[in-house]
Amino acid sequence: MTAVESVGEFRFECGESIENLRLAYETYGEFDGDNAVLVCHALTGSQHVSNAPSSADHDGDDLGDAVETAGQARAWWNDVVGPGKAIDTTEYYVVCVNVPGSCYGSSGPPADGPDDEPWGTEFPPVTVGDWTRAQRRLLDRLGVGRLHAVVGGSVGGMNALDWAKRFPDDVRRVAAVATASRLDTQCLSLDAIARRAITTDPDWNGGDYYGDDRPSPADGLAQARRIGHVMYLSKASMGRKFGRRAAGRDAFGDGPDDPTGRFFPYREVESYLDYNADSFTTRFDANSYLYLTRAMDEYDLAAGYGSDAEALAAFEGELLALSFTGDWHFTVEQSRVLAAAARDGDVPTAHHVVDSDHGHDAFLVEPESVGPPLRDFLADGVGGRAVRDEDDDDGPPGGRGRGPDRAPVHASLFPG
Amino acid sequence: MTAVESVGEFRFECGESIENLRLAYETYGEFDGDNAVLVCHALTGSQHVSNAPSSADHDGDDLGDAVETAGQARAWWNDVVGPGKAIDTTEYYVVCVNVPGSCYGSSGPPADGPDDEPWGTEFPPVTVGDWTRAQRRLLDRLGVGRLHAVVGGSVGGMNALDWAKRFPDDVRRVAAVATASRLDTQCLSLDAIARRAITTDPDWNGGDYYGDDRPSPADGLAQARRIGHVMYLSKASMGRKFGRRAAGRDAFGDGPDDPTGRFFPYREVESYLDYNADSFTTRFDANSYLYLTRAMDEYDLAAGYGSDAEALAAFEGELLALSFTGDWHFTVEQSRVLAAAARDGDVPTAHHVVDSDHGHDAFLVEPESVGPPLRDFLADGVGGRAVRDEDDDDGPPGGRGRGPDRAPVHASLFPG
Structure with missing residues (x-):
């Protein structure tokens, strides 16, 4: 069940502020101090990523009002997130936040503004960077400092990349699924x-x-x-x-x-x-x-930097770019460019290409292709067993060294 | 300048008839009894294929009223059709007819119906087959029996293919440019x-x-x-x-x-x-x-037959399928399938693939790629010098034998 947390005044990247940003979110699993995984939803997705029992399914503590959000999207990654699944909620503390501007309980155009009327187009323009900053704010409330991982697909993958750029010390592993540094023309x-x-x-x-x-x-x-x-x-x-x-x-x-x-x-x-x-x-x-x-449309990983590589250069974690051969919305070539840029920025990176003709939807409808590399990336980084880099055809799956220096990658760059 | 000819009662494939089908058309060059080339326009094109002086630019004879059609599309293939161009109007008698249902002077929704009010949606549904039959009717009026060639791009290419299927004895060469046997999903x-x-x-x-x-x-x-x-x-x-x-x-x-x-x-x-x-x-x-x-959308070459090959089996002429690597509207693969079917139907066929990233528009904006194979196909059929079949990489350009039997193809299958 969704909880809603008010995180106070929020200044958007456009310069406008609102008095009280409300964020609808769900959490699954128990936080042990080092096992938080932020999952970023796609364009029309919601915080309801799994049908697993939500650990935000509480009331009476000081965090979040439990709410029933009408008309919410169905659990959009239930085959990937849950107990025993690739993003295993018995192992990880999974958090998913409805992004500001959306309509599943977070502040946005259809939500009530200060005058108790819907904001409509008076709601400030939002950016992917605003989403990231709002998520950071909520995680602070939840007591989560560093994230073990951020995982997102489609524009959620841009959101995940934005974490590596904006809060490079706050995340150990970023999985950017079916996404790109920017949208094509x-x-x-x-x-x-x-x-x-x-x-x-x-x-x-x-x-x-x-x-x-x-x-x-x-x-x-x-x-x-x-x-x-x-x-x-x-x-x-x-x-x-x-x-x-x-x-x-x-x-x-x-x-x-x-x-x-x-x-x-x-x-x-x-x-x-x-x-x-x-x-x-x-x-x-x-x-x-x-x-x-x-x-x-506006998101551009390189914005504010000279290049994608420079935008990612401060990121000390590892990156998995996961792409799908039949996807023409976010193409394999775009993930290839992203992976090359990350390597140029000295980020240990794997570009795992899934052979699929499902199109962009593949990341939602092929849990059997998406799950194993995600699971092993969360566990062991780019050296994970089922993580296969496209340049690494001859080696054993999940082989060695995908950093530019081909050095072995330590499973944990963030001790404890 | 456009002429308009009334061709009398016309029964559409849907079963409905109209009393007097009017067809707007242009002709270029002089008819010598054996040199007529019908050019079929694309979806939103018109009869105005070239800025060359139109031989229908007459008045006072018994054919066609010269009219000025307001708002007509610009000459859409002026780089390909004209004196000295690939479809050389000093050599060929070029005819282009605005298809029924369109809006450049032929009968269609915006044209006046029997009550002198625009037809609107009372105009009968039209099919590509209706276009072909209407063109046949107009050509009869112009005294053109057999066509040297039918050339068309995009849905105009479907129109060209329909000639080979519907009037297989009436056309010597069909050039189907950036088209397919049917649209994909x-x-x-x-x-x-x-x-x-x-x-x-x-x-x-x-x-x-x-x-x-x-x-x-x-x-x-x-x-x-x-x-x-x-x-x-x-x-x-x-x-x-x-x-x-x-x-x-x-x-x-x-x-x-x-x-x-x-x-x-x-x-x-x-x-x-x-x-x-x-x-x-x-x-x-x-x-x-x-x-x-x-x-x-409705056009399907195989309709009424078991397959594309059977639909083309009665065609005694030659086929050029011209496709463009960057075209995702009508793909190279669709032309490949078309060419294979034509060969199965014993039609001497070349599939000429143009390497281009212009997309579907390539057939309109790359006269330098489109012109030479068209010119040589009109002159010499699939054996034309600049006609290159994709399966014929090793041979000289415009090499031999693209029929299934690889037999040499005679330049003229229709003597006199």
Whole structure:
């Protein structure tokens, strides 16, 4: 169950402040002083990473009000996080925080502002750096200084990288899954088109659509989700799953609503996208979608430094970049560039490439591919048994020395 | 200049008929009885393929009314079609017909129907097969029996393939450029999303938006175009052209219209997409966009046959499939599959792959790559000098025998 903690005044990177930042979070497992793993959720994810019993499932202490967050996303990494799973909650104290700007209980556009009305677009613009700083603030409240690891996928992977850049002494291992140092131009374009779908929906109304008597911009948000959904899948997986088949009579949705459209099939893939988009509009806020995609688009690991390598140079921990061959949202090549930069910054690094045609979604739907390298990276760093660097084809899996100097890597750089 | 010809009652594949199908077209060069080349335009193209003087630029004979079509697309293949160019209008009689359902003078949703009001969505659904049949009808009027060649790119390439399937004795050479036997699931999805942008625009109004006092669904059509535009470009070309740069103050568009959006850059790529989308809405009709994308999505070369090979088996001519390595809308792999099917159908075939990172647009913007193989294919078929089959790496360019039997191919299969 989600807890919500108020962490006081918070100054965003844009320069604006709010009086009291509230952060919704979940924790799993017990903190032993050295076993905290921060998991960073993706764009539309939430703090609810696992169905494992949440250790924030308490009330009556001085931390966090237990709340039931309506409409929360399902446990998005339940196959990876839990007792006995790759991120083992019997071993690690797992923390996941809903990022500011989102809509699952943390402060953001749909949450109430100081006047007890929803913030709407008066909520300050957020950045990935704000997420990291907010997480740091919450971890302070939880008594967590150094993190054993930060793990995140997609824009959550940018969040994880931001930890290595912003708080280089505070984290021992960073796993950046299906992510990149920055978004490419094609994805920037599609995100901008998705936002435009929302802002041109008349029901968006400049971001002011809250209240029971107001329609929300469901058409625009649904369109944004459809575009996003295509970005998460690969040509191969879409083709295999749906082909060109027409949907049956009991398919979701009315199909095309123009007379001519009815002559042509309503295809299974369209029905699938519609179904998903429709359910998405019941669980996600349109303004939050604008805020979070802007944060993702704006993120640039090198910002404030000359290069990715310099941004990572102060990081004393180890980095695992995990990428997927069928992912065109965050490509293998982008992870390769990231890994090379990290090595240039003297960060012991492995770039583990998973052969998959699931597209970007692979990191969510292939726990069997993602789990083992994550598990062993958390346990033993880049020398972990199932961690395979792409440049290390000939050696034994999880072999030696992926730092630029190929020196053996110690399992623990942060004694006790 | 465009001419418009009325070809009488036309029964569409859907079963509906209209009393008088009007076809806008242009011709270039002089017909000598054996030199006609039909060029098929892409989705949003027009009959205006070249700035060369049009031989339909006449009036006073019994064919075609010369008309000035307002807002027509610019000459879309001027670097390829014209005097001395790859499709040489001093040698060939080039005909290009605006397809039914489009908006450049042929019958379609925005054209006046029997009651002198725009058809709107009362216009019958159109298919690529209808385009082919309409072109056949017009060519009959022009006195053209057999075509020397049909050349088309993108959905125009599907149109070209449809000629080989539907009128296999009427065409000597088919050049199918940046196309496929059918669209893949990913592109079907993006087209469906683009249509949804139009049909959820309140100004679309069920397709009834014509008349000076009515707003047209410009937001929706602009969104559809942005999505299409991303499909026409490659990751590499977008990255090289725009990167992540912010647009200057004089950039097109107001940029994002939400307060928070203004904190973030309006990027060059967004400005470019906006500029293009805005100009597109002044030249293209939203209903036509629905009609033509549906025709494209529905096209399946194998329809009515067991396979692509069987669909092409009656074709006695030669086929050139021209594909581009950076094209993810119509991929090299799809052309490979097409070429293999054509060979299975005993069609002498070359699959010429152009190494390009321009994406789908390559066929429009790389005349230096597209022109030579097209020129030599028109002149000498698959044995043409600059026609290079991808399986023929070791031989001289434009080498021998790409039929399944590797037999030499005669330059003219249709004497006289």
